[in-house]
Amino acid sequence: MVRKLIELALRNRLIVLLLAAAMFAYGIFSIRKNPIDAIPDLSENQVIVFTEWMGRSPQVIEDQVTYPLVSNLQGIPNVRNIRGSSMFGMSFIYVIFDDDVDTYWARTRVLERLNFAQRLLPQGVTPTLGPDGTGVGHIYWYHLDAPKMDLGEQRALQDWYIKFALQTVPGVAEVASFGGFEKQYQLVIDPVKLQYYNISMMDVMNKVQANNNDVGGRKFEMSGMAYIIRGLGYIRSLEDVENLALGNYKGVPVRVRDVGTVQMGGDLRLGIFDMDGEGEVVGGIVVMRYNENANKVIEAVKEKMAEVQKGLPEGVTFKTSYDRSTLIQEAIASVKATLIEEIIAVSLIVLLFLFHWRSALIILIQLPISVAAGFILLEMFGISSNIMSLTGIALAIGVVVDDGIVMVENAYRHVNEAQEQKISGQLKDSV
The missing domain is CATH 3.30.2090.10 (Multidrug efflux transporter AcrB TolC docking domain; DN and DC subdomains)
Structure with a gap:
């Protein structure tokens, strides 16, 4: 079977080259389309229901809010589990769906049940859905550098101007404010x-x-x-x-x-946000939506922050507290460096031992096509490009290189032996 496949490829070289070029082009398209993130999203497919009833004890919250909501959320299709948590003045309910369930379909079904369960709650208590993000959706943190403004003024600026502007960025589920005082x-x-x-x-x-x-x-x-x-x-x-x-x-x-x-x-605070031990700051946390490209969302957020900067009071600037794109770029750069190193090493080894540039060219063509095929599979199975997958590709490059060297050397040896036998046969005939 392998022999026939090799013969078929040799007889149709142009078609094989066209297929390889098409695979490489589709791989480039998959690389651009595939979401890029630093860490794999292993969180559960969940919808969070948050209810606030300030001043009530956890037991009252459990009896009058959490229990009625959990009871009425039972029976939603494709629900794996429902977890409830009650604390002072707040109730959290986590509705866990099957992994293959669409996130926004799940949020719609939960919202339908909440409209029915609203009548069972105390007057003035309204449950709300959490943001459509994951547990690893915190992609960008920033704080304000405003030495001439107090913490209350900074928090007001964050809540009523900066937050609303950044929430318009595509791919952003929520901008959560932190620090300062709510007036x-x-x-x-x-x-x-x-x-x-x-x-x-x-x-x-x-x-x-x-x-x-x-x-x-x-x-x-x-x-x-x-x-x-x-x-x-x-x-x-x-x-x-x-x-x-x-x-x-x-x-x-x-x-x-x-x-x-x-x-x-x-307002009453349960904690403070301190920056490097130098004092309190005010800022926000950008939460990304499901299945978005973290790298592109961060770039869009930074562009929007540059526009917002023009409308801030004099002396107020943005400072980055956490930027996941740095880790993303380092992971991508690591794969690129590994690929370049392997290409250079393979070229030197093949040229040194075989003195045949066409054999080295075969492996050089094989490496980028193999990496492109890996990204095609990532895109087909809905797996993001993250540290884990990129590390796997970097390790696989070494295996591909070893395989390519062995196969090329073996093919080169067989071709060389065939040519020697042919030459020796011609010499015998001439004698």
Whole structure:
């Protein structure tokens, strides 16, 4: 069988060369199309459901949020397992699907069940889906270098400007902010004054919430002109909160400032983000979507950051905390260096021992075609180019080189022996 295959290839050299060229061209196309990442994605095919109910204990979260959601998420097609985790004020549910299930189909089915399960949860509690990324989707971290801004201002800049701009980059699932203080109006209530004015804490919460709102009116026509009437009631300063009316005491309005004080502060933090022991910083984590090319996404994020940089306040710049593209480029460079080294070594060995440049050319053609065939298989089976696969290709190059040298030397020896027998036979005939 092998003999016939070799004879067929020798009789149709042009077709073999065309097939080899086509394979090499398709391999180049597969290299450009195949996702490139630093580490293989071995995470499970999962959908995360996150629910927040601040101020509640883990047991209450487990009984009133986690258990109803887990019970109603049972029965979704192609679900392998459902895991629930309850903690102070938060609930996490991990719905594990089979590996061959499409991620966005799975998210749609989970969302359908959540719409039904919403009625079983306490009022005001809304479950949300986590980002469509994987456990290894954190591809780029950055922080702000803003010596003239405090941590609260930096966090506001990150949350309301930078984050929204970077989330528009194709392939980005989420930009998670970290560090700093989230600004908020804080009401420090005096319980003695509440008791004196006969006002409950719930009254304070409801009144403040109701007064922080714009209201719309009807259309008003005058002198042939139509005017839209609306009431502007959103809070703009501390004084607006202090002047909110909570009730009346003996005909006198009781305002927020009468029962407590209002201040601008930061939300409760469970930790800080320190950079190299030099102090706190504010920044973000770029999370990549499923099956995206990490290298291209990082390049697009950097281009977008260059555009965003133009709109930042004076003295504010981006600093890179973690960049996976560096590791990706090093892995690619390692494969390229290995391929070049093997090509040079093989050429020298073949030329040194055989003194036949055509034999060396055969192996030089064989190496890139073999690597291209490897990337074709990676693309066909949906495997990304990462450290593991690229290392395997680098190791396989050595095997291909050894095989090529043995085969070429063997073919060269047989051809040489055949030529010697032919020459000796011609000499005998001439004698």
